[in-house]
Amino acid sequence: MRTVIQGGTVMDVIEGAALRANVILEGGKITAVGDEQPQEGDQVVDAQGCYVAPGFIDSHVHIFSHGLFQTTRLPADRIGVRQGVAALLDTGSAGALTIDAFPEYVHATQRTPSYALINIGSPGLPGLGGGHASRPELCSLSATVKAIERHPDWILGVKVLASASHTGAFGLEATKLARKAAELTGRPLMVHVGNAPPVIDDVLELMRPGDIITHTYHGKVGGVLTHGDEILPAFRDAVDRGVVVDLGHGRSSFCFRTCERALELGMPVHSISSDLHRGSLDFPAVSLARTMTKMRLIGMSLMDTVKAVTINPAHALGLDAKGFGSLAEGSPAHVTLFREREGPLELEDAERDKRTAERWIEPIKVWIAGEPFEVDAPL
Numbered sequence: 001m002r003t004v005i006q007g008g009t010v011m012d013v014i015e016g017a018a019l020r021a022n023v024i025l026e027g028g029k030i031t032a033v034g035d036e037q038p039q040e041g042d043q044v045v046d047a048q049g050c051y052v053a054p055g056f057i058d059s060h061v062h063i064f065s066h067g068l069f070q071t072t073r074l075p076a077d078r079i080g081v082r083q084g085v086a087a088l089l090d091t092g093s094a095g096a097l098t099i100d101a102f103p104e105y106v107h108a109t110q111r112t113p114s115y116a117l118i119n120i121g122s123p124g125l126p127g128l129g130g131g132h133a134s135r136p137e138l139c140s141l142s143a144t145v146k147a148i149e150r151h152p153d154w155i156l157g158v159k160v161l162a163s164a165s166h167t168g169a170f171g172l173e174a175t176k177l178a179r180k181a182a183e184l185t186g187r188p189l190m191v192h193v194g195n196a197p198p199v200i201d202d203v204l205e206l207m208r209p210g211d212i213i214t215h216t217y218h219g220k221v222g223g224v225l226t227h228g229d230e231i232l233p234a235f236r237d238a239v240d241r242g243v244v245v246d247l248g249h250g251r252s253s254f255c256f257r258t259c260e261r262a263l264e265l266g267m268p269v270h271s272i273s274s275d276l277h278r279g280s281l282d283f284p285a286v287s288l289a290r291t292m293t294k295m296r297l298i299g300m301s302l303m304d305t306v307k308a309v310t311i312n313p314a315h316a317l318g319l320d321a322k323g324f325g326s327l328a329e330g331s332p333a334h335v336t337l338f339r340e341r342e343g344p345l346e347l348e349d350a351e352r353d354k355r356t357a358e359r360w361i362e363p364i365k366v367w368i369a370g371e372p373f374e375v376d377a378p379l
């Protein structure tokens with residue numbers, strides 16, 4: 001049966017244009033975007049007053065639970081299809097010792113398409129506090145590369161937490177190992193920045209075009225702004241040479257003021273991500289939609305906000321080759337239907353800075369390869 005999403009405003013993220021059109025889904029694919037009208041027998045979804053976008057991608061979450069470990073991870077569907085998100089990237093919850101269980105714990109039990117970055121720390125994030133990659137014997141280059149070679153379809157890159165909270169004094173060496181694993185497998189490296197050591201300048205120097213910096217606009221000491229509130233030269237250089245800027249809200253890693261200042265000085269947010277896990281779900285991240293709303297509030301256009309959860313992360317992670325990120329005719333029918341609701345909605349960043357949004361993004365429905373899911377989790 002055909003589905004016709006009728007009368008919505010279609011977000012063409014490739015052309016950067018919003019246009020009134022019908023979107024037709026059939027056989028799990030997008031078969032037309034245009035003025036074709038419903039026929040008898042079609043299922044019609046009234047999208048008037050709503051936006052039709054490529055399925056949203058959350059490029060930084062934690063959804064891998066390993067039976068052996070106490071865990072801070074969430075079930076993928078709770079923050080995936082139930083919040084209108086079509087694809088999730090688990091960023092480093094699993095390492096070489098644990099990632100073979102990812103299909104059993106995630107793919108077999110959840111409906112949201114889910115991918116992973118492998119942690120250079122072999123245990124992954126076992127939910128027992130920091131230290132998972134704090135010593136050489138916990139980081140194996142060969143085991144990491146071999147794990148990617150075993151699961152090339154869903155391990156999209158490598159993750160390192162270059163922060164004293166997670167890697168102790170070993171962060172810079174762990175980052176070098178992770179970069180090498182990325183190089184040997186032709187995949188991007190995602191670097192978590194946070195508390196020093198290592199200092200951010202040294203970390204940024206190791207990053208190559210296509211690598212991803214996450215938690216970029218946190219409010220901790222030693223981030224991307226200088227003492228004089230200007231852009232750190234090493235960060236500007238990294239952006240100029242093609243390092244991808246990811247938001248990674250999380251529990252303690254997004255600060256309105258840092259982000260606003262960086263945007264004011266011309267710095268980008270390429271991908272908006274929530275870093276949802278048990279410790280950030282109730283407060284302050286809550287959902288990808290709410291994180292998007294925060295970016296709208298500090299001045300990102302709706303088109304740029306939607307690009308930052310569709311084509312940009314799809315391109316950075318190679319998910320465009322798997323049919324994510326656009327509404328191109330013939331591609332898999334991964335579609336998010338959403339609207340902008342009138343506020344007010346009170347928002348808080350990780351520093352407990354409160355702002356009031358006059359409008360907020362509300363996903364209504366998501367299709368995964370043509371199969372519909374209603375949004376029923378808190379946003």
Ligand SMILES: [Zn+2]
Pocket residue numbers: 060061062091250275
């Ligand atoms: Zn994270």
